[in-house]
Amino acid sequence: xxxxxxxxxxxxxxxxxxxxxxxxxxxxxxxxxxxxxxxxxxxxxxxxxxxxxxxxxxxxxxxxxxxxxxxxxxxxxxxxxxxxxxxxxxxxxxxxxxxxxxxxxxxxxxxxxxxxxxxxxxxxxxxxxxxxxxxxxxxxxxxxxxxxxxxxxxxxxxxxxxxxxxxxxxxxxxxxxxxxxxxxxxxxxxxxxxxxxxxxxxxxxxxxxxxxxxxxxxxxxxxxxxxxxxxxxxxxxxxxxxxxxxxxxxxxxxxxxxxxxxxxxxxxxxxxxxxxxxxxxxxxxxxxxxxxxxxxxxxxxxxxxxxxxxxxxxxxxxxxxxxxxxxxxxxxxx
Numbered sequence: 156x157x158x159x160x161x162x163x164x165x166x167x168x169x170x171x172x173x174x175x176x177x178x179x180x181x182x183x184x185x186x187x188x189x190x191x192x193x194x195x196x197x198x199x200x201x202x203x204x205x206x207x208x209x210x211x212x213x214x215x216x217x218x219x220x221x222x223x224x225x226x227x228x229x230x231x232x233x234x235x236x237x238x239x240x241x242x243x244x245x246x247x248x249x250x251x252x253x254x255x256x257x258x259x260x261x262x263x264x265x266x267x268x269x270x271x272x273x274x275x276x277x278x279x280x281x282x283x284x285x286x287x288x289x290x291x292x293x294x295x296x297x298x299x300x301x302x303x304x305x306x307x308x309x310x311x312x313x314x315x316x317x318x319x320x321x322x323x324x325x326x327x328x329x330x331x332x333x334x335x336x337x338x339x340x341x342x343x344x345x346x347x348x349x350x351x352x353x354x355x356x357x358x359x360x361x362x363x364x365x366x367x368x369x370x371x372x373x374x375x376x377x378x379x380x381x382x383x384x385x386x387x388x389x390x391x392x393x394x395x396x397x398x399x400x401x402x403x404x405x406x407x408x409x410x411x412x413x414x415x416x417x418x419x420x421x422x423x424x425x426x427x428x429x430x431x432x433x434x435x436x437x438x439x440x441x442x443x444x445x446x447x448x449x450x451x452x453x454x455x456x457x458x459x460x461x462x463x464x465x466x467x468x469x470x471x472x473x474x475x476x477x478x479x480x481x482x483x484x485x486x487x488x489x
Contacts, residue, residue, distance in 0.1 A: 159185050159205070159220075173220055174205070174229055182210040185218065190244035190251075204244075207234060213294070213335035215239050217271065233271035238262075238336045252277075256338040258292045258310075258351075288313040290354025292335055297386035299366055300378040306332040307363035307383055310354045315392075321359045322397040323387065324348060325420075327380055328406040330364040346403040346426030346488045361387055365409075369459035373412040373472045380409070381417055397421050404428075405455055407488075408474070414485060415477035426488045431475040436462050 157178030161171040174185045187197075188204045197203065203220040216234035240262065241254040249268060256262035261281035267274040295309045308331060312321065326348050341351050350360050363383035367375045380400070388395035399422045402410045407428030414423050429435045438447040451458050451469070462469050470476050 157182070157184055159187060173222075174218075177229060184208045184210060188217070188242055190242060191246070204242075205229075206239075207231075208333070209234060210333075212236075213333055215336065219270070236336055238338065257336040258338060259289055260338065261340075262338055288355040289351055290360075291315065294332065294335060295361070295363075295383075295387065297383050300382045301366075303366045303379075305364050305366060305379055305383065307361060308332055308335055309387065310350055310360040310362075312354055312357045312359070317392045319392060320394040321357060321392055322394050323359045323361055323384075323399070324353055325361045325363065325380065325384060325398060325400045326350070326406070327363055327365060327376075327400075327402055327409065328404075331362040332364050334362075346407070348401050348424075359393065367457050369457050370468055371472065372457050373409070373416075373474070376409040376412060377416050380413060381419065384419065399423060402426065402428075411474040411485075412472070414483040415474050415480045418482050420483055422484045422486070424486045424488070428474075428487065430473065430478075432456065432458070432469045432473045433462060433466065436469065 158172050158174040158176060159178075161173050163170075177183065178185045184207070186206045186208075188206050190204060200222055202223075205218040205220055207216045207218050208214075209216075214234050214236055215238050217232045217239070219230050219232060221228055221230070237255045237257045237260070239253055239255055241252075241264075243252040244250070249270060251267050251270075253265055253267070254262045255265050255274075261284060263280055264277040265274045266277055290310045290313055293309050293311065295307050297305055297307075299305055315321075328347075339350050341349055341355075343349075348360070350362075353360050361383065363380050365376055365379040384398060387393055388398070398420055400410050400413060400420050401424040402408075403426035407425040408430070410423050410425040411428040411430050414420065432451055436448055436451050439445070440447060448461075450456055452461055453459070456472075458465075458468055458472065460468055
């Protein structure tokens with residue numbers, strides 16, 4: 156989850172945590188970055204470039220690991236409120252080309268020659284962005300109805316005024332809080348909302364993380380999302396009478412389930428939702444040709460049991476069987 160380990164498969168020496176436990180201690184996820192396309196292995200004495208993600212602040216950056224150093228083998232180069240990507244290093248020097256972006260900043264190319272002590276911007280691909288309103292993301296925390304601390308993202312309009320009330324669109328799919336510093340270009344979408352499109356039009360967009368147990372994905376979605384919506388609605392700048400929900404695929408299923416359990420949302424949009432897990436259970440996946448049974452028993456649906464062992468579990472998590480409870484205007488995209 157956090158650190159990088161060096162392991163001898165012949166067991167001639169004990170496993171070694173080369174990031175010295177800093178990852179778990181500081182809640183930072185380290186990953187090795189290979190800067191040579193043809194490289195097939197790591198030499199024992201070479202300096203390594205490590206990608207770093209701070210799970211608390213959601214910041215991205217880089218460290219180095221140098222086994223030749225007697226002390227402080229691991230060194231922080233940069234950790235910032237940006238998403239870094241497309242790393243390319245010169246073969247025989249420390250010249251590094253990379254992309255840098257966040258929600259408000261288009262991904263432009265930069266170059267550094269001194270391991271991020273300084274960097275120079277090379278491109279300006281999106282100057283027209285200055286002509287448009289955008290928005291500002293913030294971390295938001297609450298506790299689910301079953302007592303689990305959760306986080307999510309709240310995108311506020313660019314000219315946010317806390318004395319006003321804003322309509323809210325709630326979009327969800329598994330967990331999105333790690334995307335705090337991810338850029339999102341305004342563009343047509345297959346079936347999810349485009350967040351800057353709505354934040355630029357004076358909507359608040361809320362993207363809550365969802366905590367799952369086994370056997371109750373519908374209830375878990377309710378416990379996480381509705382609890383988050385209620386916590387957000389306590390703010391005076393939220394128009395709680397005008398809150399909508401939207402999701403695609405697995406998120407679409409959760410939209411369908413939620414509107415059978417609550418009338419708190421003004422409208423709902425479900426993209427490609429599965430509404431009946433008993434009939435979908437025996438389906439065949441396009442392209443792969445695999446049975447969908449594994450998805451419901453052990454995969455994303457998390458029911459943890461076969462249909463013949465517990466038909467009631469499948470029924471309880473299928474919105475179709477509770478459709479008579481729905482009062483929320485619903486748009487289904489299929």
